[in-house]
Amino acid sequence: xxxxxxxxxxxxxxxxxxxxxxxxxxxxxxxxxxxxxxxxxxxxxxxxxxxxxxxxxxxxxxxxxxxxxxxxxxxxxxxxxxxxxxxxxxxxxxxxxxxxxxxxxxxxxxxxxxxxxxxxxxxxxxxxxxxxxxxxxxxxxxxxxxxxxxxxxxxxxxxxxxxxxxxxxxxxxxxxxxxxxxxxxxxxxxxxxxxxxxxxxxxxxxxxxxxxxxxxxxxxxxxxxxxxxxxxxxxxxxxxxxxxxxxxxxxxxxxxxxxxxxxxxxxxxxxxxxxxxxxxxxxxxxxxxxxxxxxxxxxxxxxxxxxxxxxxxxxxxxxxxxx
Amino acid sequence: xxxxxxxxxxxxxxxxxxxxxxxxxxxxxxxxxxxxxxxxxxxxxxxxxxxxxxxxxxxxxxxxxxxxxxxxxxxxxxxxxxxxxxxxxxxxxxxxxxxxxxxxxxxxxxxxxxxxxxxxxxxxxxxxxxxxxxxxxxxxxxxxxxxxxxxxxxxxxxxxxxxxxxxxxxxxxxxxxxxxxxxxxxxxxxxxxxxxxxxxxxxxxxxxxxxxxxxxxxxxxxxxxxxxxxxxxxxxxxxxxxxxxxxxxxxxxxxxxxxxxxxxxxxxxxxxxxxxxxxxxxxxxxxxxxxxxxxxxxxxxxxxxxxxxxxxxxxxxxxxxxxxxxxxxxxxxxxxxxxxxxxxxxxxxxxxxxxxxxxxxxxxxxxxxxxxxxxxxxxxxxxxxxxxxxxxxxxxxxxxxxxxxxxxxxxxxxxxxxxxxxxxxxxxxxxxxxxxxxxxxxxxxxxxxxxxxxxxxxxxxxxxxxxxxxxxxxxxxxxxxxxxxxxxxxxxxxxxxxxxxxxxxxxxxxxxxxxxxxxxxxxxxxxxxxxxxxxxxxxxxxxxxxxxx
Numbered sequence: 089x090x091x092x093x094x095x096x097x098x099x100x101x102x103x104x105x106x107x108x109x110x111x112x113x114x115x116x117x118x119x120x121x122x123x124x125x126x127x128x129x130x131x132x133x134x135x136x137x138x139x140x141x142x143x144x145x146x147x148x149x150x151x152x153x154x155x156x157x158x159x160x161x162x163x164x165x166x167x168x169x170x171x172x173x174x175x176x177x178x179x180x181x182x183x184x185x186x187x188x189x190x191x192x193x194x195x196x197x198x199x200x201x202x203x204x205x206x207x208x209x210x211x212x213x214x215x216x217x218x219x220x221x222x223x224x225x226x227x228x229x230x231x232x233x234x235x236x237x238x239x240x241x242x243x244x245x246x247x248x249x250x251x252x253x254x255x256x257x258x259x260x261x262x263x264x265x266x267x268x269x270x271x272x273x274x275x276x277x278x279x280x281x282x283x284x285x286x287x288x289x290x291x292x293x294x295x296x297x298x299x300x301x302x303x304x305x306x307x308x309x310x311x312x313x314x315x316x317x318x319x320x321x322x323x324x325x326x327x328x329x330x331x332x333x334x335x336x337x338x339x340x341x342x343x344x345x346x347x348x349x350x351x352x353x354x355x356x357x358x359x360x361x362x363x364x365x366x367x368x369x370x371x372x373x374x375x376x377x378x379x380x381x382x383x384x385x386x387x388x389x390x391x392x393x394x395x396x397x398x399x400x401x402x403x404x405x406x407x408x409x410x411x
Numbered sequence: 412x413x414x415x416x417x418x419x420x421x422x423x424x425x426x427x428x429x430x431x432x433x434x435x436x437x438x439x440x441x442x443x444x445x446x447x448x449x450x451x452x453x454x455x456x457x458x459x460x461x462x463x464x465x466x467x468x469x470x471x472x473x474x475x476x477x478x479x480x481x482x483x484x485x486x487x488x489x490x491x492x493x494x495x496x497x498x499x500x501x502x503x504x505x506x507x508x509x510x511x512x513x514x515x516x517x518x519x520x521x522x523x524x525x526x527x528x529x530x531x532x533x534x535x536x537x538x539x540x541x542x543x544x545x546x547x548x549x550x551x552x553x554x555x556x557x558x559x560x561x562x563x564x565x566x567x568x569x570x571x572x573x574x575x576x577x578x579x580x581x582x583x584x585x586x587x588x589x590x591x592x593x594x595x596x597x598x599x600x601x602x603x604x605x606x607x608x609x610x611x612x613x614x615x616x617x618x619x620x621x622x623x624x625x626x627x628x629x630x631x632x633x634x635x636x637x638x639x640x641x642x643x644x645x646x647x648x649x650x651x652x653x654x655x656x657x658x659x660x661x662x663x664x665x666x667x668x669x670x671x672x673x674x675x676x677x678x679x680x681x682x683x684x685x686x687x688x689x690x691x692x693x694x695x696x697x698x699x700x701x702x703x704x705x706x707x708x709x710x711x712x713x714x715x716x717x718x719x720x721x722x723x724x725x726x727x728x729x730x731x732x733x734x735x736x737x738x739x740x741x742x743x744x745x746x747x748x749x750x751x752x753x754x755x756x757x758x759x760x761x762x763x764x765x766x767x768x769x770x771x772x773x774x775x776x777x778x779x780x781x782x783x784x785x786x787x788x789x790x791x792x793x794x795x796x797x798x799x800x801x802x803x804x805x806x807x808x809x810x811x812x813x814x815x816x817x818x819x820x821x822x823x824x825x826x827x828x829x830x831x832x833x834x835x836x837x838x839x840x841x842x843x844x845x846x847x848x849x850x851x852x853x854x855x856x857x858x859x860x861x862x863x864x865x866x867x868x869x870x871x872x873x874x875x876x877x878x879x880x881x882x883x884x885x886x887x888x889x890x891x892x893x894x895x896x897x898x899x900x901x902x903x904x905x906x907x908x909x910x911x912x913x914x915x916x917x918x919x920x921x922x923x924x925x926x927x928x929x930x931x932x933x934x935x936x937x938x939x940x941x942x943x944x945x946x947x948x949x950x951x952x953x954x955x956x957x958x959x960x
Contacts, residue, residue, distance in 0.1 A: 140756075142747070143758070146743075146766060147762060147765045147766060150766045150768055154769075156780070156791060157780045157783075168783055168789035174791075218509040218510070219514075222506040222509035241521060243878055243942070244521075244525065247884060248525075248911070248914075249524035249525050249527070249528045250915065250918065251927050252931065253520065254918070254919075255527070255531065263472075263476055280516040281517055281520020282517075283513055283516060283517070284513040338773075342885065344889075345884055367779055379783075385776065386772055389773055390771040393771035394767070
């Protein structure tokens with residue numbers, strides 16, 4: 089991988105330059121390598137060139153829709169047709185329009201999503217960690233049964249029971265309106281129903297990698313189970329806590345089905361529900377403003393994701409392979 | 412590795428748990444006694460405060476349940492509150508203390524709702540069948556109201572208190588009474604009257620002037636004041652906020668015979684045993700009630716001509732979509748992983764970052780953004796790339812299906828790329844070298860050595876991916892909304908609908924009435940399919956592992 093860092097800024101050049109004269113590296117090794125690469129185009133292409141070709145095609149496929157939505161957001165013409173000429177016009181008209189719609193309070197949606205997603209993922213991490221601690225460190229009747237039921241339950245996503253959830257919440261709202269339909273607290277409670285399913289298994293595996301001798305040492309020193317849990321275990325498993333928290337935040341902030349059924353009042357809706365209503369009826373008129381909203385809602389999630397991608401990927405594979 | 416750990420952990424526990432239960436409990440008791448020292452007052456206080464908060468909430472919930480007379484819910488909630496207190500107040504039982512909060516939510520919002528779905532699937536719950544028969548009888552009497560032809564005019568004032576509106580009536584004899592929709596007519600003393608003898612003011616209430624009445628026109632016109640607690644006595648309504656007339660049910664309920672009689676036509680509506688009142692000519696009253704219908708929802712799904720054909724199409728497409736999505740994303744992901752699995756490839760990191768971007772992009776936005784690109788009339792693909800062509804990317808049944816798959820490929824291939832890269836790199840390189848020594852070409856090495864090994868670690872992911880795509884609501888709903896609609900049915904079912912979008916549309920769709928019973932029946936069908944497929948495929952995976960190890 090030597091010398092890869094300097095080239096990262098110019099991904100498109102290698103395929104274009106054909107025979108790949110390569111960078112005039114300052115070291116002898118690079119020079120020798122570049123000599124070695126002086127060979128017919130056909131050979132180079134068969135060995136590496138096609139890889140760049142594939143890379144470029146797939147990159148265009150991957151990146152184009154994102155550029156498209158960015159261009160539409162920056163083009164205040166605002167209609168679907170007007171957005172077709174990419175980057176023909178750049179201004180921030182859509183963004184100001186976005187925050188200036190009383191019937192579609194985008195700022196509220198953003199805040200609501202952060203609140204619902206933040207509270208749910210924090211609580212999910214906490215509930216999941218407690219359960220994983222119990223499963224990993226304690227031996228009790230029904231432990232194996234519990235683990236297996238969690239494995240089983242995680243196969244059935246909550247959205248399958250959306251009708252029952254709706255009816256349950258409408259029943260609750262007759263008794264306690266603050267927890268029923270239309271309340272974010274009610275929605276968070278519903279989401280917490282899925283807190284154990286997927287995550288406990290992921291955390292359980294990670295908890296098992298923390299040596300038990302640590303707890304035992306602490307126990308001998310007189311630490312209580314809560315002190316061991318909060319003081320030792322939780323500190324050692326921070327990476328998995330971050331992964332679970334992030335994954336559940338991403339999942340919750342993009343959840344549409346249950347949120348659309350529970351949150352009916354525009355002021356309490358999340359981004360997924362709100363932005364859908366933007367384009368559900370008049371897709372082409374609101375396009376520019378929608379694109380601006382999409383860019384703003386996507387940026388935090390994407391930034392977080394790319395920042396932590398290494399952890400996420402390892403978490404994803406580790407957890408699922410175990411299942 | 413983790414698997415063996417699990418086995419090591421569980422087996423002794425499972426075998427020893429019944430035998431040495433007393434030993435563990437005594438050990439725990441010992442731990443507790445020792446702990447009173449270090450944990451000290453802080454932990455105890457935290458415990459008391461938290462449990463106190465939970466109990467306060469529980470008491471509030473119980474009181475509200477008591478007031479609303481929901482006895483079953485009251486019973487269950489008190490039991491849950493008692494169990495929670497028992498878990499946290501008793502000595503020992505440590506695992507329960509850590510598991511209880513999560514399990515409580517799991518039981519209510521995952522297990523119970525599934526069972527509840529199962530129950531709803533066997534009822535006719537939905538629009539027009541929302542409540543009990545008594546409620547339906549009341550509702551029919553309240554909604555089917557006709558103005559009594561010789562009703563005297565009641566002079567009316569509109570009053571407001573705590574954001575709700577009340578009507579103050581003065582009847583022709585000068586008697587003053589007050590009422591609202593949920594508050595039957597009641598005579599009130601001490602109302603202030605104006606010169607015409609019309610009662611205008613009442614202590615504790617604010618009288619609305621003309622402008623305020625106009626501003627709140629809709630809610631005032633909606634007020635129907637029951638004359639008494641018995642809906643058969645009729646109601647008072649106002650059309651202008653100053654005069655009210657008496658209305659009586661156009662349908663008369665005969666309690667003894669359990670029938671409704673239309674007061675004008677004389678038609679008799681009887682309980683038809685299907686949760687509605689029906690006349691002899693088959694006409695039913697729109698408000699019915701909830702009854703158990705047994706397997707009827709399932710039967711309807713597969714026999715009703717407006718549903719059977721489309722539903723079979725949807726089931727077929729759901730499988731096609733899920734399998735094709737997994738196959739396409741895996742194929743592209745694996746291909747890319749192999750392509751870029753070269754240490755000395757320039758720009759590898761940049762490719763990688765750019766290709767992961769779709770995976771980081773929120774899924775619900777993906778469908779919406781692509782729906783703009785693919786829009787047949789105004790979209791970029793037709794207008795700019797194809798120079799004004801009018802290809803129905805989202806409106807032609809076949810093209811719409813292809814579009815959905817391409818968009819889902821966009822969304823899903825980065826995940827497979829990452830996962831396959833990880834799996835490829837974890838394969839020991841000696842295998843590769845050994846095979847080459849034996850004279851195997853690259854393709855042969857891949858086919859016979861790398862792919863089988865890869866599949867062992869990837870297969871469970873492919874199964875989860877299948878299960879996920881089987882219910883991949885967001886992509887379908889945001890991109891096509893399930894459309895284009897089938898021509899041979901009047902229901903809102905389309906060529907790209909998968910089962911879960913169908914469930915959503917049947918239960919909460921616009922236009923057509925909500926049918927919770929049918930929607931739940933469809934959800935139960937999904938449950939069964941997912942469970943079967945997962946069970947079979949996990950068994951296969953185990954077999955795969957055994958073969959290879």
